[in-house]
Amino acid sequence: MSIAGEALRTNITTLGPLVLPLSEQLQFLATVVLHRVFRAGVKTYLPDFTAALDHFCIHAAAWTSWSGASS
Numbered sequence: 360m361s362i363a364g365e366a367l368r369t370n371i372t373t374l375g376p377l378v379l380p381l382s383e384q385l386q387f388l389a390t391v392v393l394h395r396v397f398r399a400g401v402k403t404y405l406p407d408f409t410a411a412l413d414h415f416c417i418h419a420a421a422w423t424s425w426s427g428a429s430s
Contacts (some may be wrong), residue, residue, distance in 0.1 A: 371408075378411040 376384060383406040390404040 375406065375408075379406050379408070380410055383407060383410055 386404045387406050390401055393399040393401050394403055
């Protein structure tokens, strides 16, 4: 399951800038700059992917992984 989680994280990281609205990207950028450059005690903003995606499709082979993880 760790491989699937890493693959999902990589895919979201890669596709995030392509599908997120500009407002979400700017909020994320602002918190990263505040956190890393100014050492402010703010948490990094987690973008709201529901603003970009209404739904997602699970690959047919992934059903086995989901059912195995739920039990």
